[in-house]
Amino acid sequence: MLGEIIGMSVANIVHNKTRSLLTILGIVIGVASIIALMLIGEGAAGNISSQLSGLGGNKLTVQISGTPIKRTLFEPDLRAIAEKPDVVAVSPATSSRAAVVYGSSRRNNVLIAGRSYSLFDSGQQTVASGRGLMPLDVEGRSRVAVLGSSLATALFGNRSPEGDEIIIAGQRFVVIGVLQEASGFAIGSLNNSVVVPYNVSERVVPNTRVSSLDVFFAEGADVTTVQADTEAALLQIFDGRDSAFAITNQQEILDIVQSITGTLTAMLAGIAAISLLVGGIGIMNMMLVSVTERTNEIGLRKALGAEPMQIMIQFLIESVILCLLGGFVGILLGGALAYLGAVLIGFPFVITAGPVLLAVGFSVTVGLVFGLAPARKASRLNPIDALRYV
Amino acid sequence: MAALLLLQDICKSYYLGEEEQPVLRNINLTVAAGEFLAVLGPSGSGKTTLMNIIGCLDVPTCGHYVLDGISVDTLNEKEMAKVRNRKIGFVFQNFQLLPRLTALGNVELPLVYSGLKTVERRARATAVLEQVGLGEKLRSYPNQLSGGQQQRVAIARAMVTNPAIILADEPTGALDQTTGQQIMELFGELNQAGSTIIMITHNREVAKVAGRTVRILDGELIEGGEARARRNYRYVRRQYRP
Structure with a gap:
């Protein structure tokens, strides 16, 4: 029974090739855009996550806002945290903006990144040439600078800058190295900035203070214990004011990023779903035309003993098959688009079952929802009127 | 009677x-x-x-x-649909055959709604078409048949459920x-x-x-x-x- 009905539906769709093709176009576009967006979104999320974990999984990030009395952190404070069990390194960061000048080249508003030697010790950052910050640079508050790759090119062209003097916020600094270039989409890339000892940056640029702190701990250490220890140390430093700092661990950041990309993807997919709605209306229109065209056939089928439900099922199946066809083409097209996008932007291309199943589910739902009204109309036709209709 | x-x-x-x-x-x-x-x-x-x-x-x-x-x-x-299917065979003035089905397909149609299996359907439809003298035209479409032949198909369709x-x-x-x-x-x-x-x-x-x-x-x-x-x-x- 069902087999015959499906056969008849397919025959009818094939008979009206051009019309069927045009009708499913809306569904094709809708499904394709949803699939493409979701696949690109997933690729982007995966890319961001892998970059985040690439920054070092065993890390706590502390945002420092300070108190009116104690606005920044000093070497002894950092040492106090570093001495806690399982803590491997503590890396403070300041950030401010100032002009950087070399000879006649001048760059305004460059990010002056105050860091400690731990930035290089922990392997977070490597140098392309020269050397990074060393403990002695920090302890001695040396006026040394490591240039970001783009900034180095901007100031020095192709020449090697090591040993040359540059002027940062009116003060002389010796260039000791150039940072390894970070890939285009890396978060917090230092390509366009200059790294100096954090305690130097506090003196050279006004209103600069340690605003964040990376606390690295040993592989396999318990995150909550380390977090509790760090918090205890910071409470002591800030005289018991817990509003002076906020600790986040890597997993929390990962969760936040994933939820943001997830929301964005869902939002874009939602916008794409509007085109599915439009496609659905197209299907409904085509099915209504089809019902009117086949009024006579419906009347005959009823006269031969078709129950209203059987007529309804016939038209519903036809609309679902149309939508599934559109969905299938849409998945292929969307997959191709996502692949193209992934290659162009440089994301990894991942195809997962989720979006595909969702697209198939969407197509069937659209077919059912928008096929319902025409199918109902067909099933309720009066056989006498229908037979007389020519 | x-x-x-x-x-x-x-x-x-x-x-x-x-x-x-x-x-x-x-x-x-x-x-x-x-x-x-x-x-x-x-x-x-x-x-x-x-x-x-x-x-x-x-x-x-x-x-x-x-x-x-x-x-x-x-x-x-x-229930009316069921009665139409089992008890009544219709023959119309303008034949009312479905153009996209063969003679056999048209005659099988009432049996589809009776819920008969394909093999049995085919056998009964073939037998009835032979009875009305169209045993040679099973695979022909309505537009390949003359008016008289089309009406014979329609009569075969009316008879096939034994109404x-x-x-x-x-x-x-x-x-x-x-x-x-x-x-x-x-x-x-x-x-x-x-x-x-x-x-x-x-x-x-x-x-x-x-x-x-x-x-x-x-x-x-x-x-x-x-x-x-x-x-x-x-x-x-x-x-x-x-």
């Missing part, structure tokens, strides 16, 4: 706005199994409405209709005289073989083939006596109303 079909005081009215438009009045008709009945009447006489009621495509405004022991006027739409009655509405109306005659002969043969046939026509010549003829005029059945007597009675009663 037992009555296969019984129409009792059937009437049917349509409403044009507020105004009631009676189409059938007090139809009483009994058809026995194996009969060949022709319902003769000019256009506008209500014969198509009568056929629709007999064919369970329409319900009467009043009266009772019993078909093969089933009281049809109490059925819902789904209680075959209901034919002007079956020769779209055919030339010779072909029409052949179709009428086929109906005669079917009747000889035991089929009950009710045929609706306005053609006296065609009606001659039938074993019994009733006339319908302005929504009333005449000839057969009952209707005329009733009308006379009403006439008399109206005359002498105080």
Whole structure:
């Protein structure tokens, strides 16, 4: 029974090739855009996550806002945290903006990144040439600078800058190295900035203070214990004011990023779903035309003993098959688009079952929802009127 | 012989706005199994409405209709569909074949709705098509067949469910005289073989083939006596109303 009905539906769709093709176009576009967006979104999320974990999984990030009395952190404070069990390194960061000048080249508003030697010790950052910050640079508050790759090119062209003097916020600094270039989409890339000892940056640029702190701990250490220890140390430093700092661990950041990309993807997919709605209306229109065209056939089928439900099922199946066809083409097209996008932007291309199943589910739902009204109309036709209709 | 079909005081009215438009009045008709009945009447006489009621495509405004022991006027739409499928075979003036199905496919159609398995369906449809002389044309589409052949396919489709009655509405109306005659002969043969046939026509010549003829005029059945007597009675009663 069902087999015959499906056969008849397919025959009818094939008979009206051009019309069927045009009708499913809306569904094709809708499904394709949803699939493409979701696949690109997933690729982007995966890319961001892998970059985040690439920054070092065993890390706590502390945002420092300070108190009116104690606005920044000093070497002894950092040492106090570093001495806690399982803590491997503590890396403070300041950030401010100032002009950087070399000879006649001048760059305004460059990010002056105050860091400690731990930035290089922990392997977070490597140098392309020269050397990074060393403990002695920090302890001695040396006026040394490591240039970001783009900034180095901007100031020095192709020449090697090591040993040359540059002027940062009116003060002389010796260039000791150039940072390894970070890939285009890396978060917090230092390509366009200059790294100096954090305690130097506090003196050279006004209103600069340690605003964040990376606390690295040993592989396999318990995150909550380390977090509790760090918090205890910071409470002591800030005289018991817990509003002076906020600790986040890597997993929390990962969760936040994933939820943001997830929301964005869902939002874009939602916008794409509007085109599915439009496609659905197209299907409904085509099915209504089809019902009117086949009024006579419906009347005959009823006269031969078709129950209203059987007529309804016939038209519903036809609309679902149309939508599934559109969905299938849409998945292929969307997959191709996502692949193209992934290659162009440089994301990894991942195809997962989720979006595909969702697209198939969407197509069937659209077919059912928008096929319902025409199918109902067909099933309720009066056989006498229908037979007389020519 | 037992009555296969019984129409009792059937009437049917349509409403044009507020105004009631009676189409059938007090139809009483009994058809026995194996009969060949022709319902003769000019256009506008209500014969198509009568056929629709007999064919369970329409319900009467009043009266009772019993078909093969089933009281049809109490059925819902789904049950009516079942009765149409099992008890009635339709033959229409303009054949009403589905152009996208072969002769075999068209004849199989009622059996699809009976829920028969493909193999059995095919066997029965083939047998019936052979019976109407189209054993060679099983795979032909309607547009590859002549009018007479198309009507034969339609008759095969009407017979395939082995219905209680075959209901034919002007079956020769779209055919030339010779072909029409052949179709009428086929109906005669079917009747000889035991089929009950009710045929609706306005053609006296065609009606001659039938074993019994009733006339319908302005929504009333005449000839057969009952209707005329009733009308006379009403006439008399109206005359002498105080």
